[in-house]
Amino acid sequence: MPIACSYCGGTHPDAQGVRRCWGSGQAAxxxxxxxxxxxxxxxxxxxxxxxxPPSPQRGAAAPPIPGPADSTAATMLARARAAGGNAAHSxxxxxxxxxxxxxxxxxxxxxxxxGRSVLVAPGQPAPEPWSGCPRIVLGPQTGPETIQELETAFxxxxxxxxxxxxxxxLPVNEVNFAPVWSLGPGFTFPGERxxxxxxxxxxxxxxxxTTWRWAGMAVPLGAEPGGPADVVLPDGRPAFVDGxxxxxxxxxxxxxxxxxxxPRVAVEHGHLTPFFTNAGTADLAPDQExxxxxxxxxxxxxxxxxxxxTRVLTQRARHLLKNWRLPPEALCLVAFNKRAAEEIKERxxxxxxxxxxxxxxxGLAVLSGSGRFGSARSVQTVDESTVRKILEELVSFxxxxxxxxxxxxxxxxxxxRLGLKSPERVEAEFQGDVDGLADILPRYRAALAERxxxxxxxxxxxAIEILLADPAVRERARLACRVMLVDEFQDLTPAHVLLxxxxxxxxxxxxxxxxxxxxxYGYAGASPGWLIDxxxxxxxxxxxxxxxxxxxxxxxxxxxxxxLTHNRNRVAKTIVSxxxxxxxxxxxxxxxxxxxxxxxxxxxMDAVRRLVEQGAHPSTV
Numbered sequence: 247m248p249i250a251c252s253y254c255g256g257t258h259p260d261a262q263g264v265r266r267c268w269g270s271g272q273a274a275x276x277x278x279x280x281x282x283x284x285x286x287x288x289x290x291x292x293x294x295x296x297x298x299p300p301s302p303q304r305g306a307a308a309p310p311i312p313g314p315a316d317s318t319a320a321t322m323l324a325r326a327r328a329a330g331g332n333a334a335h336s337x338x339x340x341x342x343x344x345x346x347x348x349x350x351x352x353x354x355x356x357x358x359x360x361g362r363s364v365l366v367a368p369g370q371p372a373p374e375p376w377s378g379c380p381r382i383v384l385g386p387q388t389g390p391e392t393i394q395e396l397e398t399a400f401x402x403x404x405x406x407x408x409x410x411x412x413x414x415x416l417p418v419n420e421v422n423f424a425p426v427w428s429l430g431p432g433f434t435f436p437g438e439r440x441x442x443x444x445x446x447x448x449x450x451x452x453x454x455x456t457t458w459r460w461a462g463m464a465v466p467l468g469a470e471p472g473g474p475a476d477v478v479l480p481d482g483r484p485a486f487v488d489g490x491x492x493x494x495x496x497x498x499x500x501x502x503x504x505x506x507x508x509p510r511v512a513v514e515h516g517h518l519t520p521f522f523t524n525a526g527t528a529d530l531a532p533d534q535e536x537x538x539x540x541x542x543x544x545x546x547x548x549x550x551x552x553x554x555x556t557r558v559l560t561q562r563a564r565h566l567l568k569n570w571r572l573p574p575e576a577l578c579l580v581a582f583n584k585r586a587a588e589e590i591k592e593r594x595x596x597x598x599x600x601x602x603x604x605x606x607x608x609g610l611a612v613l614s615g616s617g618r619f620g621s622a623r624s625v626q627t628v629d630e631s632t633v634r635k636i637l638e639e640l641v642s643f644x645x646x647x648x649x650x651x652x653x654x655x656x657x658x659x660x661x662x663r664l665g666l667k668s669p670e671r672v673e674a675e676f677q678g679d680v681d682g683l684a685d686i687l688p689r690y691r692a693a694l695a696e697r698x699x700x701x702x703x704x705x706x707x708x709a710i711e712i713l714l715a716d717p718a719v720r721e722r723a724r725l726a727c728r729v730m731l732v733d734e735f736q737d738l739t740p741a742h743v744l745l746x747x748x749x750x751x752x753x754x755x756x757x758x759x760x761x762x763x764x765x766x767y768g769y770a771g772a773s774p775g776w777l778i779d780x781x782x783x784x785x786x787x788x789x790x791x792x793x794x795x796x797x798x799x800x801x802x803x804x805x806x807x808x809x810l811t812h813n814r815n816r817v818a819k820t821i822v823s824x825x826x827x828x829x830x831x832x833x834x835x836x837x838x839x840x841x842x843x844x845x846x847x848x849x850x851m852d853a854v855r856r857l858v859e860q861g862a863h864p865s866t867v
Contacts, residue, residue: 357475357486359499361403363448364456365410372407373451384444385411393436396443401491401786408444410452416441419717426710427666431743431776432783434752442752446510447490460487463513474502485520487513491786492543492729492755494524494570511728515573523569528561530554537790538562543729543755544787546780550761550821551806552797556586559733559759560593566729567597574599575618578727580608580746582734590733601726605742606702608749609709611726612719613700618726626699630656633701636693640686654679655686662687663707664739665771706741713748724751735760735780739771747783754784762817763810774815791819798823 364376372379382392399406410416417437422429449456461469461476464487469477475484484505488495495507506520526535534554537547538561549555563579566572578601579594581587587604594600601618603611610616614625634652643651658680661672669684676683694704713720727749732738735758738746750756762774781787795803800823807821843849857867 357500357502358405359403359495359501360486360488360490361399361405361447362458362489363399363406363408363444365408365445365448365450365452367452368409368412370409370452373456376405376407379405379407381407381409383409383411384416384440385414388440390436393440393443397439397785400443400447403447403490406448408448416444421717422714426707426714426741426744427662427668429714429744430666431740431747433744434747439752446753447488458487458489460489460510460513463487463510464508464518467513467516467518469518475500475505479506479518479520483520485518492753494521494541496524509570509572511576512571512573514725514728515576517573519571519573522571525569526565527569528564530557530561531794533790533792533794534558534561537792538565540757540788540790542786542788543753543757544784545757546735546777546784546787546789547757547759547792548761548777548790548817548819549759549792550763550795550819552795553792554796555733555759555761555792556589556593558792559731560590562731562757563594563600564597567600572729574601575726576728577601577731578603578608578729578749579731580605580733582737586733605738605745606705609705609745610700612709612712612723612749613705615719615722619723627705628694628697628699628701630701632699636690640689640693641682651679655683658683659687659690660703660770663703664741666740666744667771706745710741710745710748713745720748720751723749728753729755729757731757731759733759736762736765736774736777737767737772738776739767740773741771743776743783750784754786756784756787758784758787762815763813774813774817778815778817791817793820793822794824795821796824 363379364373366372368383371377372381382395384392396406396408398404417435417440420435420437422433422435449458451457458476461471464477464485465471468480469485471477473484475486477485477487479485484502485508486500486502486505487508487510489510492509492511497504497506500507508518508520512519524539524541526539528535528538530538531554534557537545537558540562547555547558549558559579563577566577567574574597579590581590581602581604584604587602587607591602594602610625610627611619614623616623633656637652637655641652641655654676658672658676661667661675662669662683665672667675669687673680673683680686691704694700700708713723730746730750732746737760746756747754758777758780760777762777765772765774776783780789795806798806803821803823810816810821841849841853854864854867858864
């Protein structure tokens with residue numbers, strides 16, 4: 247049976263012909279210097295990425311900073327066309343069907359546990375395995391309800407028959423040039439959601455034969471098409487290549503003896519490595535192990551103080567790389583700050599290739615294209631002294647003794663860029679201290695751009711702008727962030743949440759760890775709502791509660807539990823001490839007391855001093 251090939255646009259009689267075509271470089275993606283040698287293949291018609299690798303010319307220069315007029319629909323569409331993309335919410339009729347061919351075609355197995363759908367032409371009967379499945383027609387009338395229905399089917403692995411209307415195209419290369427602060431953390435590209443839900447786990451029967459895209463991508467890597475599954479690996483094992491939601495499935499559920507499952511993220515990064523096991527291999531408490539071995543890619547982990555949060559985060563990374571055999575170049579662990587990042591690196595020295603970043607280094611990687619994010623460009627970050635000098639050039643500060651008028655402007659700029667509040671709203675909140683902010687903000691950002699520098703907030707804000715405006719950069723960044731582990735999720739600002747969501751894409755494989763009761767950066771826009779409403783930001787996410795506090799005395803734990811119940815906006819949880827801990831420290835149990843004091847700090851110091859004088863070791867206080 248001939249095998250279709252989009253490297254050359256023709257067909258080949260066997261897999262060897264496809265490999266020769268692929269190896270000739272006609273459409274080969276470059277190997278990233280940090281990728282460990284794996285070849286990365288774009289997704290073309292089948293996903294939000296393009297078939298060709300990102301263009302160096304396109305990825306090297308960031309788009310200009312949008313001004314007040316750049317948010318108009320006409321300007322968005324004109325700029326999108328100039329960039330070769332589409333404005334958000336727009337489609338590109340005629341361009342989709344001409345590219346609608348798989349890289350390599352191989353007969354696809356229905357594999358009921360994988361929940362694959364099938365694409366058909368208008369009026370075309372569904373192939374026999376899908377004859378009883380619901381049929382959805384996609385066309386100009388497709389709206390939010392249909393997208394939601396497709397996403398639900400994708401996440402639950404419920405097969406559908408998806409009919410693509412003639413002469414109509416799914417949106418591709420969407421862009422958005424609206425001010426970032428106007429979008430909010432919940433922004434999505436609807437076309438990306440539609441393409442992902444409709445195509446990633448769907449076989450294509452429109453040309454007559456039923457073909458499977460992901461099996462095709464496995465052939466140039468050494469697999470043979472056919473066999474009882476999708477492909478046969480070089481060691482002779484039958485393998486399914488999964489295009490569904492990232493997660494572990496037991497081999498017995500595949501319905502083929504000795505078959506293994508390869509996630510699409512592996513073949514995207516040039517690997518044929520199947521899942522190994524989801525069995526826990528670390529010495530963990532039951533609630534911790536349940537979180538670490540969560541079978542899906544996306545999950546919310548509620549981790550109160552003393553529950554082993556960092557251990558769960560690092561063990562999850564270890565589990566993904568060693569047990570699931572995830573390519574390290576596809577995994578990104580995001581720590582809240584540099585100190586936390588260093589601690590995580592110290593705990594994961596046995597995981598070479600693990601990408602550990604702070605939120606700001608993540609933004610800077612997008613700006614600079616460093617490492618796995620593209621072709622490196624030099625981006626300098628300035629400190630607060632330079633920020634103040636720039637502001638002094640733009641704002642006439644009043645001369646008042648014992649005041650710091652620049653501080654209000656620095657905070658106001660953060661409220662817009664990290665808090666995603668409108669300049670007008672922030673100006674009103676500062677009650678006269680930052681009058682004219684709506685005018686100063688674009689001038690300040692232009693001054694940074696003229697100097698070729700960014701400040702710390704601009705690392706995040708500018709990275710979001712680029713991800714929104716340049717599909718090629720978005721594609722490259724997402725390849726490095728196919729699976730994300732994010733620490734201290736409750737203390738992310740709205741801009742941080744939007745950055746994570748844009749990088750994770752419609753697949754949304756984000757393992758978020760945090761405690762809604764420990765939100766301490768609310769003044770900057772952090773919110774317990776990120777965890778409370780986690781599934782609305784990452785549909786299909788699981789949830790695990792770590793409720794055992796291994797750090798504190800049982801009475802402290804009980805008092806904290808009582809106090810935290812007064813929080814109105816929280817995830818319901820019960821914090822307990824380990825079994826038997828009360829008796830183990832019973833001799834130290836002297837009860838809890840409260841003491842009113844005019845100077846709480848001095849009173850606390852006196853209490854510590856008394857305990858030490860009574861024989862308590864300072865480390866136990």
